[in-house]
Amino acid sequence: MAVKIIESCVNCFACEPVCPSKAIYEAKPHFLVDPKKCTECEGDFPVFQCASICPIEGAILDSLGMEINPPGSLTGIPPEKMAEAMRELQSH
Amino acid sequence: MQLPVLNDAPTSKSGCEASSCGTTENQMDSLPDSIREKVQNHPCYSEDAHHYFARMHVAVAPACNIQCHYCNRKYDCSNESRPGVVSEVLTPDQAVKKTMAVATNIPQMTVLGIAGPGDPLANPERTFETFRRLSLEAPDIKLCVSTNGLALPDAVEELSKHNIDHVTITINCVDPEIGAKIYPWIFWNNKRIKGVKGAKILIEQQQKGLEMLIAKGILVKVNSVMIPGVNDQHLAEVSKVVKAKGAFLHNVMPLISEPEHGTFYGVMGQRGPTPDELQDLQDSCSGDMNMMRHCRQCRADAVGMLGEDRGDEFSLDKIADMDIDYPAAMEKRKVIHQAIQEEMDSKRLEKSTKAAQLKAAAKLTTRPVLMAVATSGQGVINVHFGHAKEFLIYEASPDGVRFISHRKADQYCGGDTSCGDGESVLQVTVRALAGCEAVLCSKVGYEPWEMLENAGIMPNGEHAMEFIEEAVMAVYKEMAAAGKLDDKQKAVRASA
Ligand code: SF4
Ligand code: SF4
Numbered sequence: 001m002a003v004k005i006i007e008s009c010v011n012c013f014a015c016e017p018v019c020p021s022k023a024i025y026e027a028k029p030h031f032l033v034d035p036k037k038c039t040e041c042e043g044d045f046p047v048f049q050c051a052s053i054c055p056i057e058g059a060i061l062d063s064l065g066m067e068i069n070p071p072g073s074l075t076g077i078p079p080e081k082m083a084e085a086m087r088e089l090q091s092h
Numbered sequence: 093m094q095l096p097v098l099n100d101a102p103t104s105k106s107g108c109e110a111s112s113c114g115t116t117e118n119q120m121d122s123l124p125d126s127i128r129e130k131v132q133n134h135p136c137y138s139e140d141a142h143h144y145f146a147r148m149h150v151a152v153a154p155a156c157n158i159q160c161h162y163c164n165r166k167y168d169c170s171n172e173s174r175p176g177v178v179s180e181v182l183t184p185d186q187a188v189k190k191t192m193a194v195a196t197n198i199p200q201m202t203v204l205g206i207a208g209p210g211d212p213l214a215n216p217e218r219t220f221e222t223f224r225r226l227s228l229e230a231p232d233i234k235l236c237v238s239t240n241g242l243a244l245p246d247a248v249e250e251l252s253k254h255n256i257d258h259v260t261i262t263i264n265c266v267d268p269e270i271g272a273k274i275y276p277w278i279f280w281n282n283k284r285i286k287g288v289k290g291a292k293i294l295i296e297q298q299q300k301g302l303e304m305l306i307a308k309g310i311l312v313k314v315n316s317v318m319i320p321g322v323n324d325q326h327l328a329e330v331s332k333v334v335k336a337k338g339a340f341l342h343n344v345m346p347l348i349s350e351p352e353h354g355t356f357y358g359v360m361g362q363r364g365p366t367p368d369e370l371q372d373l374q375d376s377c378s379g380d381m382n383m384m385r386h387c388r389q390c391r392a393d394a395v396g397m398l399g400e401d402r403g404d405e406f407s408l409d410k411i412a413d414m415d416i417d418y419p420a421a422m423e424k425r426k427v428i429h430q431a432i433q434e435e436m437d438s439k440r441l442e443k444s445t446k447a448a449q450l451k452a453a454a455k456l457t458t459r460p461v462l463m464a465v466a467t468s469g470q471g472v473i474n475v476h477f478g479h480a481k482e483f484l485i486y487e488a489s490p491d492g493v494r495f496i497s498h499r500k501a502d503q504y505c506g507g508d509t510s511c512g513d514g515e516s517v518l519q520v521t522v523r524a525l526a527g528c529e530a531v532l533c534s535k536v537g538y539e540p541w542e543m544l545e546n547a548g549i550m551p552n553g554e555h556a557m558e559f560i561e562e563a564v565m566a567v568y569k570e571m572a573a574a575g576k577l578d579d580k581q582k583a584v585r586a587s588a
Pocket of ligand 1: 002003018019020021022024033037038040041049051
C-alpha cells in the first residue's frame, strides 16, 4: 500500500522532508514516491504527512487512486468558479 | 493664508495614533547607531541608497508551510514578476556560486536575501546552509530573510548565529477571524489545520517570533499585504501592535491579483487597492516615513537594482562558465563601495543645504503636486517614457520634494500590445499615473504625449539627465509661475 504523486505536482519540495519513511524523492518531471518504502505513515502519524502539506489539489493519490485533496479542498476555490475562470482566460 | 501642511495630515487621521506613526527621522533616531548605519545604506530601506546599491534574492527555499489566498504555488511562469514567483530553484551550493558571481560582476550588489519561493524557514537546512557559507566566504555581503512567521520562534537561535542584517515578517492581521479570510490552512505539528484555528496559531507564532527577534537585538521589518474589504481597516491596528513590539518599519504593499494567477483572490475577483487607497493607508500607517515607499515587491529570484531584474545574465549554465576569484573581487568591491559612499554623502549634504536654502527663500503658497519620473537609477531622469517599466512618484510642494511611491507601468502584461480587456499598454500606463500632473522623462513620443495631455498629465522631456529632485522642483516652480497651482482643486488629494 502506498500513495502516489502524479503529474500535477509542482515540485515544491514540501512533502519530501516530512515523510517519516524517506519514501519521497526528487525526480523529473516531478517528485515520486517509492512504493516499497511508503508506509502510508502507519505507526508514525494518523494522517498522510505528504498529503497534509502538499499545496496542490489532486497531486497525491491514495492506494485506491483517489485524490486525497480533491478540487476546492485546499484553495477554497469552488471547482465551478475555477472552471469558469479558466474558460474566461482561454477565450482571450 | 494657511497651507495644507503635509506632514501633519497623516497623524490627524483616524485609527492611527501619533505614538505609532513616527517620522523617518524619529524612527531612525530611535535606532542604535550601528543599526541606523545599516539601514541608511540599504537599497531596500534607504530611499537614496537604492539608486546606488543593489540587492539580490536566491530561490533556495521552495517548500511552504502555509497557504495564502494571494499565492499560488505554480511558480514557473516567466511572465510574472511578483513575490513568490521564480523560475529556477537553486541548491545552497548553486546559490552561493550565483551570489558570488553577481557580487563580482555587479559590485553595487551588497544585500543577499532569501525570500522564497516558499517560506525560507520552512526549508531550514537549505536556507541556513546558504547563510552559513556566505557569512564565511563572502563576508562583505549583508544577509536578510523573509518569513511568514510560522516557524520563526524555532529559528531565532540559529538566525542569531549568522550575520543576519534583518528579518522581514509578513503579518497581514492580528485577528484570527480576519486571518481565516487570508490563510485557508497551515501545516502545524504534523497536521493540516484550517480556518480560524490555523490562523490563530500562525498569528501567535508571528508575534512570538517578533518578540524573540527584538529581544535578540535583530532588526525586524513587517510587511503587510493590503486586501480591500478584508484587512484594509485592520492594518492600522497591526501597525500599532508591531511597532509597539519594536519592529522598526511597517511596509504596506498592495494585493496583486489577476484571474490568470490562479490564486483564490484572483479567481474569486478580489481586487487590489487603487494607487490612491494604497497611498492613504501607507500615509496613515507610516506617517511621513518614506523609507519603504519604493519597495518593488521583487520576485524571489530578482537580481539587480530595485525595479530591475538582471537574473537572466546569471542563469545556472552561465555562472558555471564563470571563473570567480572572490577575494580579489572583494578588494575591488571595497574601492567601489567607498566611492559610492562618498558620492552619496556629498549628495546628502547638497540636498540638506538645498532644503535649508529653500526654507530660507520666500515661500511659495501654492498647493502640492504629484509628478511621475522615469529613471533607471543614479538619481537622474534618464528613461524614455515608452521604455519605462515603472515610475517613481514625487510630491512637490512649497516645503520641497518628497518621494511618495513607485508605480508599475504595465503591471503584468507579457509584452504584447493589449491586455485582456482590450486596453492598450499605453492606456494602462496612463491610468497608472492617475493623480499626477506631470511626468518627467528623457523623451516622450507623439502618441503618448497626446494621451497624457488629455489625461491632464503634462509630459516633460526637458530635464533629461538632470537630478530628480531639482528637476521636479524646477517644474513645480514653472507651474506655480504659470498660475496653475492657485486652484485648491487637487490639493485635497495631495494632502489626503
Ligand atoms: S504517505 Fe507517509 S510514508 Fe507514504 S510517502 Fe506520504 S509521507 Fe511518506
Ligand atoms: S508537496 Fe505536492 S506539489 Fe509539492 S513536491 Fe510534494 S507532491 Fe509535489
